[in-house]
Amino acid sequence: MTRAILLLFLSTHILLAQTAKISGNVANTSQQPLDGAVISLLKSKDSTFVKAAITESNGNFEFLNVKEGSYLISISHLTYQKYLSKAFEVGQSDLALPSIQLREGEKMLAEVKVTGKKPFVETKIDRTVINVDALISNAGTNALDVLEKSPGLAIDPNGGIRLKGKTGVVVFIDDKPTYLSAEDLSNYLKSLAAGSVETIEIMPNPPAKYDAAGNAGVINIRLKKNTVKGFNGGLSLSYGQGTYRRSNNSFNFNYRINKFNFFSNLSVNQNNSYQDLTIWRRYFQPNTTIFSSAFTQNSYIQRNIGGNNAKVGFDYYASKKATFGVVLTGFINPSHVDVTNKAKVFNASNEVTSLVEAISPTDKTLKNGSINLNYAYKLDSTGKELSTNVDYIHYQATTAQSLTNSLFDAQNKFVSQSVLVSSLPTNIDIGTAKIDYVHPLASGGKFETGVKTSFISTGNVADFSDQVDGKLFPNYEFTNSFNYNENINAGYLNYAKELNRLTIQAGLRFENTNIRGHQLGNKQTKDSSFTRNYNNLFPTLYMQYRLDSAAVHLLGFSFGRRIERPNYQDMNPFSYPLDRFTYYGGNPFLQPTFSYNFELSHTFKQRITTTLQYSIAKNVISETNEQRGTIYYSRPGNFGQRISYGISVNGSFQLAKWWSLNLYTEYISNGFKATLYGQKLDDSRFYWAVVPTNQFQLKDGWAAELAGSYQTTFLLGQLLIYPIGNVRAGVSKRIMKNKGTLKLNVSDVFYTNQIKGDIRNIANAEANWFSYLDTRVATLTFSYRFNKGKTLNLRQTGGSDSEKSRVKA
Numbered sequence: 001m002t003r004a005i006l007l008l009f010l011s012t013h014i015l016l017a018q019t020a021k022i023s024g025n026v027a028n029t030s031q032q033p034l035d036g037a038v039i040s041l042l043k044s045k046d047s048t049f050v051k052a053a054i055t056e057s058n059g060n061f062e063f064l065n066v067k068e069g070s071y072l073i074s075i076s077h078l079t080y081q082k083y084l085s086k087a088f089e090v091g092q093s094d095l096a097l098p099s100i101q102l103r104e105g106e107k108m109l110a111e112v113k114v115t116g117k118k119p120f121v122e123t124k125i126d127r128t129v130i131n132v133d134a135l136i137s138n139a140g141t142n143a144l145d146v147l148e149k150s151p152g153l154a155i156d157p158n159g160g161i162r163l164k165g166k167t168g169v170v171v172f173i174d175d176k177p178t179y180l181s182a183e184d185l186s187n188y189l190k191s192l193a194a195g196s197v198e199t200i201e202i203m204p205n206p207p208a209k210y211d212a213a214g215n216a217g218v219i220n221i222r223l224k225k226n227t228v229k230g231f232n233g234g235l236s237l238s239y240g241q242g243t244y245r246r247s248n249n250s251f252n253f254n255y256r257i258n259k260f261n262f263f264s265n266l267s268v269n270q271n272n273s274y275q276d277l278t279i280w281r282r283y284f285q286p287n288t289t290i291f292s293s294a295f296t297q298n299s300y301i302q303r304n305i306g307g308n309n310a311k312v313g314f315d316y317y318a319s320k321k322a323t324f325g326v327v328l329t330g331f332i333n334p335s336h337v338d339v340t341n342k343a344k345v346f347n348a349s350n351e352v353t354s355l356v357e358a359i360s361p362t363d364k365t366l367k368n369g370s371i372n373l374n375y376a377y378k379l380d381s382t383g384k385e386l387s388t389n390v391d392y393i394h395y396q397a398t399t400a401q402s403l404t405n406s407l408f409d410a411q412n413k414f415v416s417q418s419v420l421v422s423s424l425p426t427n428i429d430i431g432t433a434k435i436d437y438v439h440p441l442a443s444g445g446k447f448e449t450g451v452k453t454s455f456i457s458t459g460n461v462a463d464f465s466d467q468v469d470g471k472l473f474p475n476y477e478f479t480n481s482f483n484y485n486e487n488i489n490a491g492y493l494n495y496a497k498e499l500n501r502l503t504i505q506a507g508l509r510f511e512n513t514n515i516r517g518h519q520l521g522n523k524q525t526k527d528s529s530f531t532r533n534y535n536n537l538f539p540t541l542y543m544q545y546r547l548d549s550a551a552v553h554l555l556g557f558s559f560g561r562r563i564e565r566p567n568y569q570d571m572n573p574f575s576y577p578l579d580r581f582t583y584y585g586g587n588p589f590l591q592p593t594f595s596y597n598f599e600l601s602h603t604f605k606q607r608i609t610t611t612l613q614y615s616i617a618k619n620v621i622s623e624t625n626e627q628r629g630t631i632y633y634s635r636p637g638n639f640g641q642r643i644s645y646g647i648s649v650n651g652s653f654q655l656a657k658w659w660s661l662n663l664y665t666e667y668i669s670n671g672f673k674a675t676l677y678g679q680k681l682d683d684s685r686f687y688w689a690v691v692p693t694n695q696f697q698l699k700d701g702w703a704a705e706l707a708g709s710y711q712t713t714f715l716l717g718q719l720l721i722y723p724i725g726n727v728r729a730g731v732s733k734r735i736m737k738n739k740g741t742l743k744l745n746v747s748d749v750f751y752t753n754q755i756k757g758d759i760r761n762i763a764n765a766e767a768n769w770f771s772y773l774d775t776r777v778a779t780l781t782f783s784y785r786f787n788k789g790k791t792l793n794l795r796q797t798g799g800s801d802s803e804k805s806r807v808k809a
Helices: 002-015 109-115 143-148 182-191
Strands: 020-028 038-043 049-054 060-066 069-077 080-084 088-090 100-102 121-123 128-131 153-155 161-163 169-173 197-203 217-223 230-241 245-257 260-284 291-317 322-346 352-378 385-409 414-423 426-440 446-468 471-474 480-499 502-519 528-546 553-564 575-579 582-585 593-604 608-628 631-656 659-676 679-697 702-711 714-716 719-721 724-735 740-747 755-762 765-773 777-786
Touching (some): 182 291, 322 575, 352 575, 659 714, 679 755
Antiparallel strands (some): 038 049, 069 080, 197 217, 245 260, 291 322, 322 352, 385 414, 414 446, 426 446, 502 528, 575 582, 679 702, 719 755, 740 777
16 A cells, blocks of 8 residues: 555656746835735736735745746735736746735725635635634623534533534644543633634544544644744633633734744633423333333523633744744633532322432632643744654543432432532653654645654542541542553654646555553452553545636635544443432443544635535444432443435625625534444434524624524433524624724523433333523623734644543543
């Protein structure tokens, strides 16, 4: 296979050698480089569009793979007059154009207010980019709220993320994975202010440079990092009121002086909310439909989640070729959760036999600290670059919890009480190192390669005690200690080439995985351990073809093989109680999920993208549910197979000068096949979802937004989720000479974003639930930005590409 890949790369390179590169530089009349100018390459004969480019921060631009002929270029910039060059000839040799100077425009300010606004959604060959500040309703919210509004993404009440109907999404922050379980990731994203987020990159099939983790794809959240000289940045302050209050505040700044560039991103947040959850369970005599008993439970859960996040770092530009950087990140996120459960137990005559009340307060503090050292060296002026990243990440979680169960008879007379006290410390250490090399080819293609290694060590202690008459006695049924070690070694090759109207990007990644888990046991339970070792190849392929020279119609294709490894703590075999009737446990027999993902797309005028998708996954990791007597067990398990296919459309429409609409919709089938605890599951179902976002640009700095979402019944393994939808609205006003903005928005205006569903394929039982959430929130936000100076290139740092998303602290 290696020979075949190299032969493909070499033959393509030779075939396309008869082209040239055009390069140039754009500045203003003060000789300052202009960033973001749009350069259009046109045929001189009839001004037919050939291709476009955008200037870098240093004003440079280039066109690759240009055929021989006569051309001219057109340049446009928001605050400068349009430029049209004279005709020039391109031969077989590369052409460097003379420096171009643009004159300032006289009446451009009014245009900047409209055309200078970034679109909500941008589509690229291997990802979709969401510009967070484009939506008024994102102001004063948190990163999880932003994800929920993004096309193709859905969030369940436990914080699980679905991308186009599929679970198994890996979340990165600035190209570095979060290493957190669904619940802890949800709490972290709630602690991260939306004002700290620049963009969200959605990649169903990430390039080979990214770790192969995430069978549904990767979401990369890029935090704001100012890129101009001097002292500059932004401030965002907010207050939100639902049933409970919340506040998300952020501050980011950048200071560039001489060869040093200092940057920081800080946020302080408090998010208080509730969940009112009711569960019904009905039991039947074995292998019959004869009713035997029932159980109903109402849980009122009040959550108080704090967040204190910091990212600081600097880049040192040692020379024009060498840059060294250090990035420090960390957070301290305290939380307090009060759970009050009230349950009724019924007999076969549907009469109440007992009442149970459970009170469970939990105090948890999750801490994180990490350091990244990065170095980049430009080998020559053609773009050859060698970069290295070394990361060390430490997580520490301390959890103190108690569970008080009180039992009453049918007449509500006290019968008995039990108190279970627990301390659950967790420590996770992660080290990663990687080297990447970029090599532009003379024909205009680009070759990339790199290697990476990562080491993960986790220690989890569950110390449970029964409290009797104020004294504590060890509970060995639940007490345990679990250690986990993992090493992943990887290497990749990636090749990209633009062939006239066809753009190709192909990659291959190899990963070697080594795992060891050790459950230490206790006086009642023996030690146990397991090991896993496996090697895998992960190919990726992207193709984009322009059907016409003006790129009115674009065809795209992507393919990728992905893996989802189990969360570290999910392989701990012990169980622990959530309440008297519900236990949660791990599964040491979990296998990784492997998936094959295909997408075929058509884009019209860069405004409407229609995508056909197909995905097949084996050993899908998902929550499973089992009933044993009166105890309900929830644990991760492997579903035999999931097949997902369907169509999605994302369109941007300018309905009027003042009214724009972004409309996303998908119609997708999810099918599951598995045998769970003796019960066969073989079911598939289509669902439909639609997400319209209306934006209104009004006079005198006013703007408004009206948006929402709706999803029909959705199948997710054993869960059947009923239709759900919401409407949100917002208004904004620019103030302080357009440097400040006031925004007011209301989420879930009609309080319809409440989830309910059924739990199916449980032996001799059936269950369903309904959940009220604190989703209707009014938020007032003030934001202020200050900047001046010359734009600098953004640098991507971080070498830990998938490990963070799997921590379950």
